[in-house]
Amino acid sequence: MSEGVFGALRAQLKEAAAAFADGPGALEGILLGIVDDVDRATREPLEIFPVCHHSPASAIAMARRLRQKQPKVVYLELCEDMAPLLTELRNCTLPVAVQAFATEVDGFPLEWSPLSVVAPITEASAEYQAIAYALDTPGAELVLVDRSSDHVFQWDARRDQPGAPDDEDAALHGDAIGMEIGDLRPRFAELEEHLLHHGKVRHWSEWWHQYVEVPLGDSDHDTYRQVMLLIGSLFRRLAPGDPHRVRVDEDRERYMWTRMREHLAATGTDPADCLYVCGAFHAASRVAEFGVHGADTFEISPRTASKWQHGLIPSSHAAIEAQFGLASGSVSIAAAEWAKNVKRTRVQPFRLAGQAGAKKQAKKLPAAEPQTAPADKLSGFLQRPPVLDRLDEAELLTWSVDIVRAARRNGYLASTADAIAVFETSILLAGMRDRAKPTPYDFQDAAITCIEKDVVPGRRDVRRLVEIMMGGDRIGRVGYESLPPLARDVHDRLAPLNLKLEQRGVQRALLDIAAQPELAHCSDVLWMLHRLMPRGAARPIMGERRLGEQPIQESWDLALGTHQRALIELGYEGVSIEQVLEQRLRTAAYDSRATAASVLEAVEDATLYLRSHRLANELGVRALEVLAAERSVDGAPAVLRRVRRLLAFYRTSEPVLPRWIESFVKTGYAHYCTLLPTAFTDEDATVDQVAAMLGFLFNMEGLALSLGCDRAQLELAFAQSHPEEPEKLALLWAAQVHLGRLSRAELRQRCADLLGNPLVVPTYPRYLSGFLHALEPVPSLVDFAVESVSNAFSRLPDPILLPWLPSLITTLRANGADLAPRLIREAGRVFPSTLAALDEWTPPWRSEPAPALPLRPTRSAELMTTHPDTCNAVANLLGCTGEWGSADPEPRGAELLDQHPATAQALHLLLTGA
Template sequence: MDRLGQVQSADPAVLSDVTDLNQLQSIFDTSVFNLNNRTVYFPIRHHSPACAHHLLRVIGEYKPDMILIEGPESGNPLISVLTDEATLPPVSLYYTCEDEYGREACYYPMLRYSPEYVALKEAHRLGIPTQFIDLDYRHVSGRAGNPPQTEQKEISIQDETLLAGSDFINRLCEKTNCRSFDELWEKVFEIGGLEKETPVFVQDVFTYCTLSRMCYTPERLIANGDLLREAHMVKRIKEAEKKYQRVLVITGGFHTYGLVNSIHQEVEPKGATTQQATADAVDFQQQMYPMVYTFAEADRLNGYASGMPYVYFYDQIWGQILRSPSSPYRVTTLNVLSRLMRKLREREEHVSTSDAIEAYSMIQGLAELRGKREGGVYELMDAALSSFIKGELTLATDKPLQELQLLLTGDAIGSVAPNAFHIPIVEDFKTRCTEHKLQIRTTGQHKKVLDLYAKPEHRLISQLFQCISYLVPEFAKRQAGPDWIAQRDMNLVRETWEYMYSSRIEARLIENSLYGGTLAGAATRKMEEQMQDIPDHHSGELASLMLQALLMGLQETAMHLYAKVRAALRTDGHFLSLCNSLTILNRIYQHRRLLGLSDDAHLSDLVSEAYSNAVDKLQQLSRTNADEHEGIIQGLKLLAMLAESSEEQFQDTVFRIHLNELLSDPKLPAQLEGVCIAIASGLGDRSREEIVERARGYIRGTPEQTRQTALFLQGVFTVARDAFLYEDQLLSELNGLIEQLSYDDFIAMIPELRLAFTYFTPMETNLIAERVTNLHQMMPDEMTTPVLDEQMLVQYRTRDEALRKEFAAWKLI
């Protein structure tokens, strides 16, 4: 298959603008690739080693005076950064655009073997000027100044969706028995193309891409932005032709025919002018930055819209081509197999040398069967599947394939040379990560365990993680350790963080650069902005923000929040909100040294004020909703704990007075009454007998009061479980209630009773069980008899009712 058209010639209907393949041949010879012309077009597939290989030959033979490259024009000032010796791919240009409707972003990645990057480096070496000639993303994003219909996501402007998904390609894959577009490309161009003469290779790429293009209507190409981009690139080509004698144009093969057709026919695509004018009429701000990129992000299997998958594999292929293009795939597959064997043995997978020999032999055999000069990545994967997977492929046996996937993708991160376009916040991030020895030179998950209380250095790292996570949540996640904000696991003394660096992290940092040039400065400014959106009376949210600032090491920012929190405490009229504020402020006060605070009297005063204001709102509790009761209970327990503490600031009688007033309120909900009487008993203001008396009032009261018994007990048990563990009266009263309940009432009360007894530990539950056996004069062994299954009880009850009805019918009862 030297021309690809041999496959397509049976179906000429797709060639809407080309009469036949002979005409396509004529266009190629006269207008596309004629080294005697003033302008030569080199069609490529993005990130193709074979295209890069032949492109180097063309540059050396054609010796252009100017090289034009498909790439965003706003990236032209950054070409010197990309060609700097200190820049190591993978790297990317990161484009952002913002208008009144929102923000859009786009990546323009470059790998070591990307034809565009190879052309830039070679041109720099030879002193040939280069220029990007494509539109910036905002012109072709499909929005054109209109409000976005869906959430915007960062994409690549090198999208090859139309090229890879055409009807021509689908039929070609079927005829050549290739499983995918990528396997077809590797077979025909990456492996087969290396042994071809450059004109033949270029013609095949041009034919392949043009036949794909002819599968789409002009309307589809306009909607996708292709014609608009081509019209703009044609203008730049014409401008270059006026200045230079020999111009080399490097674009995606999908565009080559459109460029040549427009140049010679001077066609202005219909709809393109209107689309361009609409985009230009919108007020906007745009920026272009050079930034690092990763192999994982450039891999097409990870959602990237152009280029080939298995990025690291083809990077190794490119290295072999530069050394010796004779057998790059044979050498690379052997190297990958060797590395895979080492990885699997390190993880104690059962693979042998004979397995590897069998796999390597199979690669060569599959290549021969499939008509390939050498076995490529798809033969490598098939051979690994056959040789290393023992038995059926399942989640338990696919470890070799997982390791192979990681090896083929790679974990490298590029680096960008120092330049005037560097973003201060990104540099601050990298500097601080380097100081604390965080891994940002490779992709993949990294783990850091921090001993917060014993090592000051670890506290600083924790602050760095907290600060970065506030700005860029994707960078690090706390897997274990105290959660100060959610108030969980506060008994733990170590934090475990997992973090991963990528270009997306750098992109998010760039977005946050509008807040400041350092991590601390940006976090402070962002927090100030967040603060403005919090209502003045929401003291809990402001106190939480203050704690967050301290966790990030922003002590000065936290101090600035003092006045706001104090003002909010004085206007906050909600008991739950005030208790939340008190919880946070008291935690800050108790851990002030760990959080980097001195013994400031203002903090103590703030805690006292929060306590007093919460106590003053106790009278609200008789008019609360049931869904608030759990939070209220926690608030009451906190107030009681502080009232019992030795801290002088809480030694007043107001809390006890209001608590007694609440207990005199007949509208106080049963659950809250149970909490209040238990707290008052614990403080010595009420006797234990009163807990029993109030419980007896529910148990022996009206039917409605009886149904509230379990809720009352829940309230008591949250604070004073010992009132039930060691007092016989309450146990006896509850036992009497259960005995006198009807079956239906008992079944209805069971869920709440079960919930009440969940407050007891298993040991305490056993103790209660022993007391129940004594109450009923039973032997303890009888309590260990297995209980009847609930379904069986339902069956027995149904049968019992049926028997009763039958007996009644026969007047036997």
Template sequence: MNPFDPLREQLASAAAAFGAGLVDDVEQALKTDVEIFPVCHHSPASALAMVRRLREKRPKVIYLELCEDLRPVLEELRNCRLPVALQAFASDIDGFPAEWAPLSVIAPITESSAEYQAIAYALDTPGVEIVLVDRSVDHVFQWEPRAGAPADVGIEIGDLRPGFAALEEHLLHHGKVRHWSEWWDQYVEQPLSGADHDTYRQVMVLIGSLFRRLKPEGNEVDEDRERYMWTRMREHLATTGTDPAECLYVCGAFHAASPVMGEHLDISPRTSTTWLYGLIPSSHSAIEEQFGLAPGSVSIAAATWRKAVKRTGLTPYTLGGKATRTATRTGPPPSTPGVTEDRLSGFLTQPPSLDGFDEAELLGWCVEIVRLARRNGYLASTADAIAVFETSILLAGMRGRKRPTPYDFQDAAVTCIEKDAVPGRRDVRRLCEILLGGDKIGQVGYDSLPPLARDVLDRLRPLGLDLEKRTIQRALIDLDAHPELESCSHLLWILRRLLPGDAVRPIMGSRRLGERSHQESWDLAIARNQRSIIELGYEGVTIEQVLEQRLRRACWDEKATAATALDAVEDSILYLGSRRCTDELGVRAVELLAGERTVDEAPDVVRRIRRLLAHYRAAEPELPAWVKSFVTTGYAHYCTLLPTAFVEQETSVRQVGAMLAFLFTMEGLALSLGCDRAQLELAVQQSHPESPAKVALLWTARFQLGLLSMAELREKVGELLGNPLVVPSVPQYISGFVQALESAPALAPFVVEVLSRAFGQLPDDVLLPWLPKLITTLRDQAPELVPMLVREAGRTFPARLADVDSFTPPWLARATGKAVALPSSGPVGRLLAVHPETGAAVAEVLGCEAAVTIAGASGEVAELLASHPETGEAVAGVLIAVN
């Protein structure tokens, strides 16, 4: 006896039991009193078999594997252009983790799907009822694991794909195909497209049983779903008294091979979450991406469906308007559920009878792909069309096919036409998808839109555009000539704030505080972004309500900052015009600022509060209470955090500069509201930074407080430039001085002086190595302040080339004692003669030394007047006129 005989017998017995189990599943599915119709989603073969069976059996009740609470939405399919998706949406959830919000369930529907044929038949045939029996959308999320559950769930009827990766890899390898969609098309779709009903049912259940038994994970959730559906069907049969023989149960082939048929499930109650239901546009590419299908597979399925309908002469069921259709028997009497004869043996042992080679169709594809390629920049010719034709036939033969499939044609086109580069936006593979049907995009009709979406279309109607077209349309609005279009403009700006960037795009015009557009131009793609507008309708009744809710949600989010709240305040002023809402958001901004323990958002806070202050000062007689509170709170808050921010490495020089900008530029307002300047002086004196940029910032802060004179500041800079050990850090010091311009714009001449002295004093071997570092530092840390330096340099240095040789910079004129003539007549001369001390004080405030002699021909006042003669004349004239 061979020692391996027992093992051989054991394995043979296991294989026999496995094969017998598959046959048992098929036999069990055929014995049920309610006829099971197994389907695969977006399968033309399933759709064709469904049409034939509906016309033969004429069922009175159709049970459909789809979330039971989506049933009212089915009626709205009449107003849509497929593909669309049924959607359930919940933003305010109760009974689920808060981080899951918002929750969404999407079930796409295409014309070439069996479930759409069943829906159309049921809705348009008098006396026929359709019952959705799958879990409610609430139960879908109840059954999700609490850790890491998805917030957006796609429901696909008849999701049929092997869960065993090794099996799929084996099938693809031996089938000589690239992906699952191509394998399914060749070995299931095409052979079953003309099969009779019994053969179709047995093959689909067999495939579902095989995939079910080879699934590596447990089937507990799937079995509970199946118990749920059978429970709902039994409840409906018991309530209505319907004869099971007159019913049809449409489900995925995976569920048709279930071992728990007829078992009962105790269904838990739904949570208190409020669900909103509707339709959203879908597309072939969206369905492919959502369910992991190969690109172009749904478009190819749609093309196959159209060709099969034309070839077979079947009339598919469609929904349109409110017309009804009576069911007529076009074939033999329906077969009763039960065990039929074996059709699997013949199907599995004999080669399928596929369609013959359609040479005209392939020739048309080849000519059309060359035309599309030329239009998209490829140098394609008639020779390429011939090459694609022959290569398609060659590939089909290598893969054991009698005729080239769209996948063979696609591979041949890529091989023969696409070279080493793609000249345009679309590659050849994408062009093939367009040729074979394209990425068809559905649309929801006006009557099926939620109230918000209809309100948007109604309010934009005065523009005179057909916003249901998918083309981009240009809207021209002259607000001076047509003030009645102001409401349209306002709505467009709100849509711009809420929708994706390409939905509503302004070409001319702007919406900012203190501005008003006289003319506007818009590019509108409303229909292309219909889904986004529909989903806004799940959040509120009007677009303004949605915006207000989002602003409040952003401000009260756990990650909200003071900058976030100030941004919401600005949007409230621009788009809502509600003082109540604006004040509430402003109060929230004060609370967030007081609670912050870092200064990460300081630059944004300074920029936004400055803008809001300018708006209120120009538009209202008095600042709102929350603005005053924000200034006083911010003054105390930043004074408290300033010493720590100066020494923390995590706090950048830009953030410290923004803090100083807030403290110094709003100091006057803060002091008038009761703040104490001693708090700022104490905070600066307690600051002891180590990084060069922050040291420079501290020097400028001390100068602004009067704790450091301009002469001492110049002396410190001179020490920096004269110390070889410190020279490599000079760019960082300069970055700090530049950041100080945010709080002290009058220091611009001093910063220009520092840069000029560095370029003039340092030797090339020192200057050239840190010059790139200086440029990158200024670009990264102070890009918006560099233009201020450029303008100041333009005022300081001569504008003409001829004046360069005789030019002496002001700081060199002071150092060498070179005389600068003071005006002896005119307003400036008279003013200086009468008030010499005032002139010295003004010079010091503007960055010059206080110790000057007005009677002499040199000094800081002379330097200041020489640099800015027009300003001096203007100021002097004003002062004399006042006196």
């Protein structure tokens, strides 16, 4: 290679390599290779413009170069499928992000869904300057040449790895993959650490601001271009050799150069009239396809069948910093530096016509300046000592006063003395870091040192206050015209509320539906948004939606402007919120992990929000299929609650029950009868689940038997049930009382025996927990539950009673909506209402008479002689002939007792009261 423009620089680097490395070797190869990369890029006929994303220096240099060169074609490193969205930037307030979104994936693992790629755009970015120039300049064309969004995931390393992608905290961007133009950050950790240490800075953003932004802020085009190429080549050659990362970088460069050559061949455009805007890392490329005369050996693979949607979503400085690993506040500081550079250099930036805040620009650009051959500007730049900006005392003083004022508003005890301390400390820190003028980062450190105390009195610390003062976290907004059809439809349907829904923040909406029936449609939209969007986007304050109820008045807190991204992404799934909700309900119901309870929830939502009998019947059939295939009782409580609500709704609103719910009750009855014996003995089945199964069997029994079920199934299930755990044993006893197999007297006697057995007393609270859960399937035992709890409090010793109380409270809290009111009402009925009456009060279960002893023949004779007429009447009813007299009562009395002992005993108790 000829020495060319950079011959002198090569000679100097050879000498430096020999001196520092003690002879030629790897260092010389790296240094000369960097110069070769710069030389190759500058000699390319198609001008390469290297940039760094969100760099004010790049934006200023881009605006200046566009006015000088006035290219006919601008090739931009951005996903080629995002091109149609760029014209919609006119209706937005920056920063925003261009997004590609796919929920229906084909060719990618299902666990990756949804796929999302975002490309954030700020005003202080070189790509925005290129976009604004190309879209508003007659005769200029903008061509996006980077890989498509589909290829982003095709080339993703996760294709070779199991599992889903890792989530990233990217604020408004969610877990989307970010496409960043001009990714300039060293991938060699030791290099970055070395730069930060010797630059006396804390993080990469501060190093870039100090050693790149400031020196290049007002440099000429050749100097800017060669320095950026130098940095890109340096970072590229020192990057670690990750095979996948290197392959993706090089494939992207091959892709872009292939697309540019295709466009040049198709249009016949002269490469001299074009400008290629890309990251400095990709500008210093060494692939064979590099340049307009490069090899045409790269084959672009076809896209998959995934359905991609495109739109604009709001972005923010914080979202950009989080997604691309920048220091907090660095993008806000860059925005402030951009405004300062525009004022200082007097370069007129480009802004899309019609965009919020855009000023009218000249209709015709001045004539393009003649191009000159590039000269060696690197030698002078590398040898020139850093320019020390003089201290701008007025600016620093303004910062110091403003931060103290902001600190006082946020609860800090700051004073004028703190402002002076911040001013002096900023100068001191800048001097310690070998710079005459304090940077915003020096000022931030000084403010934290002088104002920050042990405790932050408000919501924001001093670091955050400095970021806000420097420009704050600007959040973009997508205009109504650029919203997808679904989002515009939502805004139109909520227009009767007379709210500015596009604004950020929370707004209160009051709906008096009784007085304005037309607001019922707004209520429907709000409830669907509440169901579909993140928490806080549409939050009901007053009012609720239940099956069979009509709303009268509602109050809502709306923050659709704050959650604009979520609303826009709903538009990728359909053209109306009804369509999106139906799709989501159907997807949830037919998911491989769906349970009977989750499908019933979808049925309820379809009825509640969409009022769709067709969809409810379809999902109901699906719930029946899922229930029949389940082999566990995990979802029994939810199934019981939802089936009970749906049955109550259909019985009051439909002439006949839907066929699917009748089949569901029949199947559920047989299903839970089959699983009941196993659930009683299974350690994994909780007492809540078993109680819910019993509740389903007892509550649905009448309907199930009328539909053809056999009660013998239930009888057989209980005959096979032999629980050992105290809670489940108590449940079984309660169920036997309900079925008539066990009397209340016998149940009370069993509980008394438990309390009388010292070995069982420690586990008695577990039996009580079972009785409390039994109120779900057998609500008639509420009086017995009150009696059992009262006996426990009166007879259990404190070492057993006190540890049980938290379990009692937990049980009542978990089932408080149903159990607590029943227990309270029953206790109010049983216990005295005044404290004075409590001393003389005797529990009704203790005042009941003791069971009578069996009647003896001698007592029967007494009964016969005392009440002969009554006994004769009873004997006739029971089929005994003859008259009872005083002559021979004993044999006949014995006969009556032998044939009908229970009846005779009951009659004796009734007549004698003993």
